[in-house]
Amino acid sequence: MNLEFFFKPRSVAVIGASREPRKFGHVIFKNFVESEFQGKTFPVNPKADKILGFKAYTSISEIQSELDLAVIAVPAPIVPSVIDECVSKGVKAAIIISGGFKEVGERGEKLEEEIRKKIDGSGMRVIGPNCIGIYDPTDHVDTLFLPRYRLRRPRGGPIAFISQSGAFGSAILDWAASQDIGISKFISIGNKIDVDEVDLLNYLSDDPLTKCIVIYVESISRGREFLEASSKITKSKPLIVLKGGVTQEGARAAMSHTGSLAGSAKIYEGAFKQSGVIQARTVDELFDYARALAYQPIPKGQKDIAIITNGGGFGVISSDQASKLGLKLAHFSPETTTKLKEKLPDYAIPNNPLDLVGDADVERYRQALDLVSSDPNVGIILVIVLLQTSYIESDVVDAITESQVTYGKPTIVCTIGGDFTQILVKMLEENRIPSYTTPERAVNAINALLQYSKALEDIEKRNM
Amino acid sequence: MNLEFFFKPRSVAVIGASREPRKFGHVIFKNFVESEFQGKTFPVNPKADKILGFKAYTSISEIQSELDLAVIAVPAPIVPSVIDECVSKGVKAAIIISGGFKEVGERGEKLEEEIRKKIDGSGMRVIGPNCIGIYDPTDHVDTLFLPRYRLRRPRGGPIAFISQSGAFGSAILDWAASQDIGISKFISIGNKIDVDEVDLLNYLSDDPLTKCIVIYVESISRGREFLEASSKITKSKPLIVLKGGVTQEGARAAMSHTGSLAGSAKIYEGAFKQSGVIQARTVDELFDYARALAYQPIPKGQKDIAIITNGGGFGVISSDQASKLGLKLAHFSPETTTKLKEKLPDYAIPNNPLDLVGDADVERYRQALDLVSSDPNVGIILVIVLLQTSYIESDVVDAITESQVTYGKPTIVCTIGGDFTQILVKMLEENRIPSYTTPERAVNAINALLQYSKALEDIEKRNM
Numbered sequence: 001m002n003l004e005f006f007f008k009p010r011s012v013a014v015i016g017a018s019r020e021p022r023k024f025g026h027v028i029f030k031n032f033v034e035s036e037f038q039g040k041t042f043p044v045n046p047k048a049d050k051i052l053g054f055k056a057y058t059s060i061s062e063i064q065s066e067l068d069l070a071v072i073a074v075p076a077p078i079v080p081s082v083i084d085e086c087v088s089k090g091v092k093a094a095i096i097i098s099g100g101f102k103e104v105g106e107r108g109e110k111l112e113e114e115i116r117k118k119i120d121g122s123g124m125r126v127i128g129p130n131c132i133g134i135y136d137p138t139d140h141v142d143t144l145f146l147p148r149y150r151l152r153r154p155r156g157g158p159i160a161f162i163s164q165s166g167a168f169g170s171a172i173l174d175w176a177a178s179q180d181i182g183i184s185k186f187i188s189i190g191n192k193i194d195v196d197e198v199d200l201l202n203y204l205s206d207d208p209l210t211k212c213i214v215i216y217v218e219s220i221s222r223g224r225e226f227l228e229a230s231s232k233i234t235k236s237k238p239l240i241v242l243k244g245g246v247t248q249e250g251a252r253a254a255m256s257h258t259g260s261l262a263g264s265a266k267i268y269e270g271a272f273k274q275s276g277v278i279q280a281r282t283v284d285e286l287f288d289y290a291r292a293l294a295y296q297p298i299p300k301g302q303k304d305i306a307i308i309t310n311g312g313g314f315g316v317i318s319s320d321q322a323s324k325l326g327l328k329l330a331h332f333s334p335e336t337t338t339k340l341k342e343k344l345p346d347y348a349i350p351n352n353p354l355d356l357v358g359d360a361d362v363e364r365y366r367q368a369l370d371l372v373s374s375d376p377n378v379g380i381i382l383v384i385v386l387l388q389t390s391y392i393e394s395d396v397v398d399a400i401t402e403s404q405v406t407y408g409k410p411t412i413v414c415t416i417g418g419d420f421t422q423i424l425v426k427m428l429e430e431n432r433i434p435s436y437t438t439p440e441r442a443v444n445a446i447n448a449l450l451q452y453s454k455a456l457e458d459i460e461k462r463n464m
Numbered sequence: 465m466n467l468e469f470f471f472k473p474r475s476v477a478v479i480g481a482s483r484e485p486r487k488f489g490h491v492i493f494k495n496f497v498e499s500e501f502q503g504k505t506f507p508v509n510p511k512a513d514k515i516l517g518f519k520a521y522t523s524i525s526e527i528q529s530e531l532d533l534a535v536i537a538v539p540a541p542i543v544p545s546v547i548d549e550c551v552s553k554g555v556k557a558a559i560i561i562s563g564g565f566k567e568v569g570e571r572g573e574k575l576e577e578e579i580r581k582k583i584d585g586s587g588m589r590v591i592g593p594n595c596i597g598i599y600d601p602t603d604h605v606d607t608l609f610l611p612r613y614r615l616r617r618p619r620g621g622p623i624a625f626i627s628q629s630g631a632f633g634s635a636i637l638d639w640a641a642s643q644d645i646g647i648s649k650f651i652s653i654g655n656k657i658d659v660d661e662v663d664l665l666n667y668l669s670d671d672p673l674t675k676c677i678v679i680y681v682e683s684i685s686r687g688r689e690f691l692e693a694s695s696k697i698t699k700s701k702p703l704i705v706l707k708g709g710v711t712q713e714g715a716r717a718a719m720s721h722t723g724s725l726a727g728s729a730k731i732y733e734g735a736f737k738q739s740g741v742i743q744a745r746t747v748d749e750l751f752d753y754a755r756a757l758a759y760q761p762i763p764k765g766q767k768d769i770a771i772i773t774n775g776g777g778f779g780v781i782s783s784d785q786a787s788k789l790g791l792k793l794a795h796f797s798p799e800t801t802t803k804l805k806e807k808l809p810d811y812a813i814p815n816n817p818l819d820l821v822g823d824a825d826v827e828r829y830r831q832a833l834d835l836v837s838s839d840p841n842v843g844i845i846l847v848i849v850l851l852q853t854s855y856i857e858s859d860v861v862d863a864i865t866e867s868q869v870t871y872g873k874p875t876i877v878c879t880i881g882g883d884f885t886q887i888l889v890k891m892l893e894e895n896r897i898p899s900y901t902t903p904e905r906a907v908n909a910i911n912a913l914l915q916y917s918k919a920l921e922d923i924e925k926r927n928m
Contacts, residue, residue, distance in 0.1 A: 009603070010723060022854060064765075103776075104811040106900070150881045151852040165777025170852040171880045175901070177629070178882035218780055244777055249793055249901060250784030253776070253817050283880075283902040310895055313629025313708060316682055320714030329713055346570040353717050358631055390486060390633040404562040416635045416747075418616045418642035437639070438747040 003195065003203040005365065007185065008139050009068035010039045013060050013091075015082055016073035016098075017043030017051050024052070024058035024097060024145035025073040025370045028133075037140035040065055050458060060089050067091045071143050076100030079129065080114045087122045095143055102191050103130050113266050116193055125199075131190025132166035133175065135195035137183060138209060146170055157182010158211035159287075159293040160204050162197055163246075164189055165217050172216075172287070175217040181287065184209040198222050203230040205237065209211065212237060212294035218244040218254040220268075227275045234276030235258040235459055238452045243268050278448055279380040288434075288441050289448035295432035299453045303380035304330035305446060307353035307373045309384035309391070310360040314414060315353030318382060318439040327445050329353075336375040343367045353384075358444035361391040366399045373407035380446055384414045387421045395426055401431040410449055413440040466501035467667040469556035469587060469648065472603050473532035474503045477524050477555075479546055480562075481507030481515050482535035487559060488609035489537040490515070492597075504529055524553050527692075531555045535597065535607050540564030543593065544578045549585045559593035559607055566655050567594050580657055589663075594631035595654025602673060603646060609706035610623045610634055621646010622675035622758040626661055626666050628653055628682050629708075632643065636751070644890045645751065648673040659661045662686050664691040668782040669701065676701060676758035678750050682708040682718040684732075690738045698740030699923055701915045702757040702904065706788075707732050737810030740919035742912055752898075752905050753912035759896035760874040766843035768794035769910060770836045773848035774824040774856070777880060782846060782903040788909050793817075800839040807831045817848075825855040837871035844910055848878045848903065851885045861888055863894040874913055878906040 012032055016025035025045070033052050034043045034231035034427065042065075043051040044059040051085045058064055070083055070091045086094050096115075101108040112129070119126050127133060133143030137156040140370055142219040144151060151170050154177040173186060183208065187200055197217055204210045213233070220226045220243075233239055245254030246265035272279045278293070280286045298386050305327060307313040311317065321329050322329060329352050332340070340350035346365065356364050365385070372378055383400050385392060404411040415421055428435045436442040476496055482490035489509070496505045497516050506529075507515040510522040521527055524534065534555045536546055548715050550558050551561075561810050565572040576593070591597060597607030601620040608615060615634050618641040625640075627633035630652045637650060651664055661681055668674045668814045677697070683809065684690045699704055710720030710729035742757070744750045767792060773779040784795060793816050796804070804814035810830065812821045818836065820828050827848065836842055847864050848857060868875040877892055877899040881887055892899045900906040 051900070090761050100811065133580065144853045147854050150854055150884055165775065165779070167775025167850050167852070168777030171778075171850045174881040174885065178886070201889075218777070242781075244780040244784065246785045247787035249787040250780050253780040253783040253815070253819075255858050271762060276478065282904040285906070306558075311631025311635065313632030313682070314635075316629075316708040316714050316717040318708075319717040320708065320711045323711035323713040347564065349569075351717070354672050355717075386612045386631050386635045388631070392613050420614055421638065421881040422642075440746040442746070461860060 002094070003199060004061070005068040006095070006125070006127065006134060007136050007141060007273065009043070009093070009141065011065050011067050012039055012069045012071065013042040013063060013067050014071045014073065015044040015060065017056065019048050019051055027145045027147060027459045028071055028073060028097070031142040031144070034361060035140040035142060039068070042067075042173050060085050061090070061184055062313070063089075068093060070094040070149060073097040073145065073458045076108065076129070077390040080111065080118065083115050083118045087118060087124055091124055094124060094126045095131070095383050096126060096193070097133055097143065097145060098128070099130040100377055101129045112191065112193055118164060119194060127187065127192040128190045129193060130166070130187040132170060134190055135183070135186040143182055144170065148211065150174070152177035154181055154183045156184065156209070158184055158209065158350070159290050160184045160207065161186045161214045162213070164192070164198050166190060168216050172350040175193070176287065180429045181291065192221065196221065198225045198229050201226070201233050205233040207431050210237065212290050213239045214246065215239070215241045216286065216289045217241065227271055230275035230277050234455060238278060239276070240278045240280050240286060240289050240293070241272060242283065243287050259347050276459065278451055284441065285444065288436060288445050291434035292412060292445040292449050293395045293452055295434050296412070297408060297448065298456065299410050299449055301449060302376060303453065304328045304377060305380045305382060306332070306375070306378040307384065308356065308368050308372060309353055310356045310358060310389070311386040312355045312386045313382060314364055314386065314406065314439050316386065317357055318443055319353055321440045321443040325443065327443065327447060327450065330375070330378045332372070333375050333377050336371050338395060339371050340368070362393055362396045365396055369403035373403050373409055379409065379451070381411045382414065382442055382446065383411060387415060387417055394427070396423055397427040397431065400428070400433055404433060412436070412442050412446055414439050452455050465654060467557070467663060470559070470589070470598060471600050471605060471610070473557070473620055475506070475529050476533050476535065477506040477508050477531050478534045478537065479524065480764040481509050481520065483512050483515055484825045491609045491611060492535055492537060492561070492607050493604040495608070499604040499606060499810055503532070509712075512558065524549050524555070532557060534558040537561040537609065540572065540575055540593070544575065544582060547579050547582045551582060552586055555588055559595070559597040560657070561595065561597055561607065561609060562592060563594040567592045568690050576655065576657055579628060582747060583658060590658040591651065592654045593657060595652040596634060598809065599647070599650040608634065612701045614638070615766050616641035618645055618647045620648065620671065620673070622648055623754045624648045624671065624674040624677045625650045626653060626677070628656070629680060629682045630654060632680050643753065644893045652752060656685065658684065660691045661700065662693050664696050665690070665699055665703070669697040674701065676754050677703045677877055678754045679703070679705045680750065683706065687735070689754055691735055694741050697736040698919060700786055702742060703740070704742045704744050704753050704757070705736060705813065706750050740923065742903040742915055743763035748905065749908065752900060752909050755898035755910040756876060756913050757916055759898050760876070760913065761872060762920065763843050763874050766840060767844060767914060767917065768792045769844045770796070770839070770840060770842040771846045771848065772820065772829070772832050772836060773817055774822060774853070775821050775850040776819045778848045778850065779858065782848065782878070782907055783817055785904045789907065790926065791907065791911060791914065794839070795839050796836070796843045797839050800835050803835050804832070807835065823855055826857055826860045826863050829860055833863060833867035835859045837867050837873055843873065844874045844913070845873055846878065846906055846910065851879060851888060852862060853880055858888055860889070861891040861895065864892070864897055868897060876900070876906050878903055
């Protein structure tokens with residue numbers, strides 16, 4: 001069934017829109033009114049005449065226009081009657097923001113059952129309850145009820161992000177905004193009374209803005225359908241999943257969080273692998289992997305890694321990490337070695353890792369990048385560039401980007417530092433060159449590229 | 465032998481001080497002149513009359529005053545003759561910044577041998593060559609030749625940091641400054657012609673400003689002495705080591721970086737454990753662990769963990785990580801459970817993790833912290849606080865700090881986000897409450913506290 005009305009509604013009613021600036025309903029209504037959202041907007045609040053200058057309605061039945069989307073932010077006990085109204089009005093899609101359902105025990109579970117019966121067969125699709133809804137920077141659907149000075153909205157970009165947990169989602173979105181990471185769509189699915197990760201996977205598989213999908217989930221209720229959808233989507237888009245509640249303690253915590261039973265770690269692991277899903281083991285890995293997979297080409301054919309650095313120590317640690325993961329460092333061809341000897345100062349030994357030494361400038365990086373990228377023995381490039389030396393100017397970003405574009409080889413950067421580094425990291429991010437603060441995280445991201453490459457090859461083999 | 469002259473010199477000569485603002489010798493001399501360094505400063509440069517207004521000397525033999533410290537930044541081939549002059553002048557300590565020694569091969573190795581002979585038995589101690597020397601924010605010794613707009617200097621604090629690699633050290637210092645992490649002393653040891661990590665461990669063991677020591681090292685040449693020094697120091701101060709070159713690929717890279725042979729991973733691992741050293745497996749872990757160990761009390765007696773959160777998902781992931789590491793979550797006492805039920809809203813279930821739910825305010829955190837901290841079943845507290853909700857104001861920092869001070873239990877924070885979060889993280893850092901961006905990193909830091917606690921108990925047992 002079509003989820004389009006969630007993301008491209010021509011009209012929206014916010015039920016529970018409030019005049020109180022701190023109330024969720026107020027913030028949500030304001031998001032629609034003050035953004036570039038182009039559809040009609042209707043506040044519903046029986047106690048108000050006007051909200052932010054818009055006429056307020058007592059109930060949605062009073063609204064004459066067709067309604068594509070209803071955002072519901074009223075106390076849990078009132079939600080069933082609101083759902084009744086939505087169904088009889090013919091609303092296409094509803095997001096129930098309200099909490100107080102399955103996650104608080106039996107009483108809430110009953111309410112949820114009641115709602116489920118009302119929407120069954122109604123044709124109306126529902127996201128939530130107990131969620132923060134949708135953030136779509138392209139069509140300006142933003143039901144995040146947290147104020148912008150607390151939760152900065154990330155810019156548009158190629159990564160879709162689904163989170164079962166609202167707080168998890170909002171913390172990561174705020175962080176993503178601070179890192180200039182772009183999001184195609186964010187969806188918080190909460191208690192998943194109707195729309196779940198499977199529906200969203202199917203929807204996002206056709207979304208041209210989404211290049212890579214990231215999911216935080218505590219339970220997967222429709223296991224078989226999830227694997228089918230994953231197997232289908234991973235043929236064209238990488239899918240990264242962090243599964244919460246993989247241990248007994250974690251599962252117990254998940255039970256009281258989203259009221260969901262979490263399955264065994266082993267089962268998920270095997271199933272994910274089988275359907276081409278990249279499993280993140282930590283929160284850091286989720287977006288570390290997503291940025292590599294969304295921004296860079298997937299390695300094909302030659303996959304050996306070249307490491308270029310101006311700091312020997314980071315070269316050593318990268319080699320260690322590659323070795324721990326069983327990844328192979330490239331042997332430069334004799335031609336490359338000869339040319340490197342010619343071009344580089346004699347104290348820069350043409351090994352891999354290629355240590356350009358502390359006095360390397362951008363020109364030396366350019367030469368090294370050119371020679372190493374054109375070597376057929378090199379498939380992937382890790383550029384470590386420590387920016388504390390004043391030899392390196394900001395055009396090192398151009399050098400790296402140009403070499404990536406010219407030679408088309410997956411390129412990953414590692415750099416760490418203060419303000420100056422932060423600026424260059426954002427320039428790289430803008431150019432879709434993913435950058436990592438430590439050699440281990442950079443090499444792990446390369447490993448994710450290789451994992452996905454392997455998954456694609458396995459799919460190809462099966463189809464032959 | 466005394467290393468005091470490196471850190472508290474009454475007089476310093478910078479040999480190779482230049483008038484050129486980008487030259488290393490210039491930056492180093494300027495660091496002494498423009499900081500609050502209180503000793504005498506002498507630039508040595510045969511081609512200049514004055515540098516930054518100070519009379520320049522042709523050689524140190526012309527300087528009448530006694531010289532405690534010489535910082536040498538001249539081309540490698542000239543270094544042996546400069547060392548001769550230093551020895552005959554009776555200089556107490558020298559730092560050779562210059563590169564071009566063992567790390568570039570045979571030619572450099574010979575130069576290094578030459579220098580070694582000259583200093584043997586001279587009584588002069590030497591740090592380097594091929595290093596960036598010392599940064600001491602208390603006595604204002606700063607031989608970092610990288611300009612401050614590129615490498616911001618961290619403030620004073622309880623963590624001493626030794627790095628064999630200069631670039632590694634400078635990148636981490638710049639990052640530490642951006643995070644408001646305080647450093648007691650930083651020493652880059654480079655090729656370790658004389659002073660090595662063993663000498664520095666012995667020195668730092670008596671340094672009252674140093675509460676915790678962090679080392680990045682690619683080779684440990686005096687293994688037995690290192691273990692002796694470590695065993696001694698870890699009785700009173702935690703020691704965290706990241707060993708580069710633990711794999712074959714990494715060791716090969718280390719060979720051409722600092723010209724040092726790296727030993728087998730297994731041998732180091734066993735030896736570290738035996739001498740109470742906490743081994744960091746990644747660059748992130750180095751300071752993640754150091755901040756927990758330097759700021760918080762070491763767990764004694766009751767060591768079960770309580771998790772307090774306003775985001776269920778982060779609670780779930782923390783539980784997973786604790787479980788993966790074999791750490792135990794506390795069972796709250798019946799009294800605590802009863803009181804939590806009384807004080808908290810009914811939708812916040814008094815389990816551990818204790819989910820205060822998304823609408824928790826600072827007062828709810830205060831009550832939870834009070835009840836949980838006073839529970840004898842709780843030894844360590846992990847406070848997850850996601851700041852995207854406007855219920856939480858910045859005084860949550862006071863609530864956490866006060867509870868830590870009142871109850872004295874090790875307290876770790878997990879929070880992630882943009883600008884607002886960053887400000888609160890710095891407030892926490894100022895109060896010496898370590899904060900981490902992900903549940904996994906926070907729980908790993910708790911694990912480091914527990915590892916050190918275990919090491920101390922083992923020492924106690926051996927002494928009984």
